[in-house]
Amino acid sequence: MEYTSTRNNTLRETASFAIANGISKEGGLFVPTTIPQVDADFIASLAKKTYIEQARDVLSLFLTDYPAAELAAATEGAYTGRFGSEAVAPVVPLTGNTYVLELFRGPTCAFKDMALQLLPYLLTGAAKRVSDGKETVILVATSGDTGKAALEGFKDVPGTKILVFFPSDGVSPMQKLQMTTQEGANVGVCAIKGNFDDAQTGVKAIFTDPAVRETLARHNMQFSSANSINWGRLVPQIVYYFSAYAGLLAAGKIRNGDKVNFCVPTGNFGNILAAYYAKEMGLPVNKLICASNENDVLTEFLTTGRYNRVRPFHTTVSPSMDILISSNLERLLFHLAGNDSEKTKALFAALAKTGEYTVDGTMLSAIRALFAAGSANDAGTKETIRDTFEKTGYLCDTHTAVAIRVYNEYCAKTGDGTPTVIASTASPYKFSRAVLGALTNESLPSDDEFETLSALEAKTGVKAPENLRTLRGKTPRFTDVCTQAEMEEKVFGLLGVR
Ligand SMILES: *Cc1c(COP(=O)(O)O)cnc(C)c1O
Secondary structure (H helix, E strand, C coil): CCEEECCEEEEEECHHHHHHHCCCCCCCCEEECCCCCCCHHHHHHHCCCCHHHHHHHHHHHHCCCCCHHHHHHHHHHHHCCCCCCCCCCCEEEEECCEEEEECCCCCCCECHHHHHCCHHHHHHHHHHHHCCCCEEEEEEECCCHHHHHHHHHHCCCCCEEEEEEEECCCCCHHHHHHHHCCCCCCEEEEEECCCHHHHHHHHHHHHHCHHHHHHHHHCCEEEEECCCCCHHHHHHHHHHHHHHHHHHHHCCCCCCCCCEEEEEECCCCHHHHHHHHHHHHCCCEEEEEEEECCCCHHHHHHHHCEEECCCCCCCCCCHHHCCCCCCCHHHHHHHHCCCCHHHHHHHHHHHHHHCEEECCHHHHHHHHHHEEEEECCHHHHHHHHHHHHHHHCCCCCHHHHHHHHHHHHHHHHHCCCCCEEEEECECHHHHHHHHHHHHCCCCCCCCCHHHHHHHHHHHHCCCCCHHHHCCCCCCCCCCCEECHHHHHHHHHHHHCCC
């Protein structure tokens, strides 16, 4: 299995190279040159396996230069004992033939753990093979959940340092506290003035600046990324779509070969792109339903073919999806263009110059065949949290509620009765204020995050995760704030290099 770049399709690299480097040097994203194919027997075999075994089987199709023993140890290490559920990613019934795939049972209570518990293993293995002893510096831009999950995954991992930038006013109080109280000797955290797109653009600029790379190289260091631009973030996410299907199969809810829909709350297009890869590998999927909040750039794109990021940026109750530049869309466009990097480059050049691009008719037809899309505003999101809890007893977070709402609207519009798995991406207790606010008409008892958490527990009878409750009373360790322009200085400062 070889990897190429969305901006230079003549490149050929190993999986280890792609994962160790994170992004290709001309700014493209690494993608597999071909997508491995599976058959019904492979899927049937997964239905008898644990999540760890499923992960090993799916990953080995993509990471062909990783020794089998290394992958076995990595999946074992990542998914043993760190997830609150033995199933790792349990599938629970919601209504009729609708299911929720719970991706938030990991240590930081959001779906990012599914990949970021594994990535340190994949990255240190890769670095051994391709980075000749250089220390790996992980640079992260986060809309809230990636930052904490990456910090937790990489803390005190030998041979790595990790620096996280988050938008100072764009994350929930719980997300902020999770990051600013992070422990570990190799970690750094800094708020930036601006939104997630500013943080991501800043990180990408540092990443691709040859002068910065050189400075790091002089100090025997090399950047990599824990954002979903890194293939090592995406490939672990493919696993749980197989696992969900295998789970429904094992429970007798579907027969092998039956199609299912996946509905995914989307921001950077990473999670749903993993579902796309699963479908392209041969997992029986009907529609991929892309759910956005009020930042509905993807809804417009997937339905009209026009991507236009020149629009107001909304701060919403689902902050992990407050994104107008969805990085991973580049991978989808590359594949749909027949792995044509010139065509992909032209689209992104237009985006950089004018803030928009429009795909041709052939690509739009392909997109429409694969995807359905919709969006929900904050009022709708809150209404869905309340309705879902009242009708089914299921307490969902704000991001998951966006997906449930978009799915309900999709059903009403299309009448599609295909069994559907809705990805649930965070614990409701990461967004206690918004969730409690959705459930009650009374004003909230207090501004204190932990009193809100207790009130939500009392109201719903659903217990908050231990890892969030124990943050109470912790003093923040990281309190710095900088501008996008100051990020490079900050990175050098935190690394102690110049
Ligand atoms: C990151 C995140 C998303 C969006 O996922 P993408 O891969 O960026 O599309 C949705 N919900 C939650 C809770 C998240 O943390």
